[in-house]
Amino acid sequence: MADVARRVSEEIDAPELVALVVRLGPTGVTGDLKNLIFAADGPKPKTVFRDAINNDIDIVQNEQYCLVYDRPLGSTGLTWKELTAWWAEREGMADAPAMDISRSLYQRLDRSLGDNNAERRILRTYADRYVQLGPDIPALIPQVYLHYDPYTKRQGCGGPFPPADGLPAATAQPGASRD
Secondary structure (H helix, E strand, O other): OHHHHHHHHHHOOOHHHHHHHHHHOOOOOOOOOOOEEEOOOOOOOEEEEEEOOOOEEEEEEOHHHOEEEOOOOEOOEOEHHHHHHHHHHHHOOOOOOHHHHHHHHHHHHHHOOOOOHHHHHHHHHHHHHHHHHOOOOEOOOOOEOOOOOOOOHHHOOOOOOOOOOOOOHHHHOOOOOOO
8 A cells, every 4th residue: 555655646736745754664666576686705806787677687706605585575575584585595495494504504694794893783682683583584695785886808807808799799898899
């Protein structure tokens, strides 16, 4: 209902509805989750757009150091329970006790924080809340890569870049000339 109210309030002049929508608070972005790249425990991943229109990103360097969540989100967003289920499958821990899986994921996320004690304190506080509230709380995702730095072949991104479907390789490469 809240989504419907937001859409209606964008299309018609209804101050009362706008006031109600404002009281609902902020929302996330619309659309399907893509490219949740996070928690690198080594060098920052280098990414390139394979298809900017569809937001298809390839990690061309340092993929082995980061985590990439590759499942769709449910209507409630990403919970710790869903994140640990993904982690268990990724790490071959499907038969392990839930607490062991959570501990393993927590340790992996903690490694990504490096020397950042402020973020580590937040992660520790989150873990305490998890113990109190259980696995259905929203997942805490540290060190998410939101910024895209365009790289060129000259900058050493592990080229050659894969050509986009149907385009000559020169036009699919960042920094390539169209002359």
